[in-house]
Amino acid sequence: MKTQAMFYEKLKDKIHCFLCPHNCVIENGHFGKCNVRTHENGELFTINYGEITSASLDPIEKKPFHYFRPNTEIFSVGSFGCNFTCGFCQNYSISQFKAESRLISKENLVETALTMKNNIGLAFTYNEPSIWYEYVYDCAKLLKETDPNASVVLVTNGYISEEPLKNLLPYVDAMNIDLKSFSTGYYKDLCGGSLQPVLKTIEIAAKHCHVEITTLLVSGENDNLDEVEEIAKFINSVNHDIPLHLSRYFPRYKLENSPTDINFMREAEKIAKKHLSKVILGNV
Numbered sequence: 001m002k003t004q005a006m007f008y009e010k011l012k013d014k015i016h017c018f019l020c021p022h023n024c025v026i027e028n029g030h031f032g033k034c035n036v037r038t039h040e041n042g043e044l045f046t047i048n049y050g051e052i053t054s055a056s057l058d059p060i061e062k063k064p065f066h067y068f069r070p071n072t073e074i075f076s077v078g079s080f081g082c083n084f085t086c087g088f089c090q091n092y093s094i095s096q097f098k099a100e101s102r103l104i105s106k107e108n109l110v111e112t113a114l115t116m117k118n119n120i121g122l123a124f125t126y127n128e129p130s131i132w133y134e135y136v137y138d139c140a141k142l143l144k145e146t147d148p149n150a151s152v153v154l155v156t157n158g159y160i161s162e163e164p165l166k167n168l169l170p171y172v173d174a175m176n177i178d179l180k181s182f183s184t185g186y187y188k189d190l191c192g193g194s195l196q197p198v199l200k201t202i203e204i205a206a207k208h209c210h211v212e213i214t215t216l217l218v219s220g221e222n223d224n225l226d227e228v229e230e231i232a233k234f235i236n237s238v239n240h241d242i243p244l245h246l247s248r249y250f251p252r253y254k255l256e257n258s259p260t261d262i263n264f265m266r267e268a269e270k271i272a273k274k275h276l277s278k279v280i281l282g283n284v
């Protein structure tokens, strides 16, 4: 559903969107980089409000969270669109394309979540929740106001500006944030983004909610022990006890590199454990 967007300012004949660090300046009739926010005659609209492409009751460990309400299940939903263009995206059919969706109101989503058996709350995942902001914010707020014990979790690339992040955090219990690499070149060339804003998101989020980090180790791209150590050192500088998930890459979407070497995964785990109390291997 098309609805008025938050976090923008009008320029002379363009619009500046500052929801995410891309800071798109959008001409009338055009979309921002995420392909979900569009300038129409001096106003900014988002087109994915309430549009659900995927929904499932998943084990919390699948998000992945290993230290937040373990052995529970959470109602997980996603829409379409992303502000990154990762060549290895596991969910490219909904992140890079306007996938088929079903409109569900915030009231309906929250009621479904609260009446679902064995469900602890709502997870915004599958595509990037940052650029589904208005709906995520409305549903998270309504869920917490209706049942403060229900949990809201985000699985995100962390590419969101400070103001919207701080506005949303009071309604968020846990975030799994991708730290895809410690290289600015990797973020620029493989993801179409930048590293520093992600580091900032991790620092801010860790002060407000439970945080776990995921790094996908991609063969031939970031399967480098020095880089794994830099990632672990940075996380340690925020909090020694933040869990780090080192996830094994398999070929997907545009990237055809071979699956990441298992021995390398084990070495990476050892290096990260020098700096962090919780390191988990995923996809192995």
Ligand code: SF4
Binding pocket: 017, 018, 019, 020, 021, 022, 023, 024, 031, 032, 033, 034, 035, 036, 037, 083, 131
């Ligand atoms: S949310 Fe979309 S339109 Fe706004 S700055 Fe980010 S990519 Fe651009």
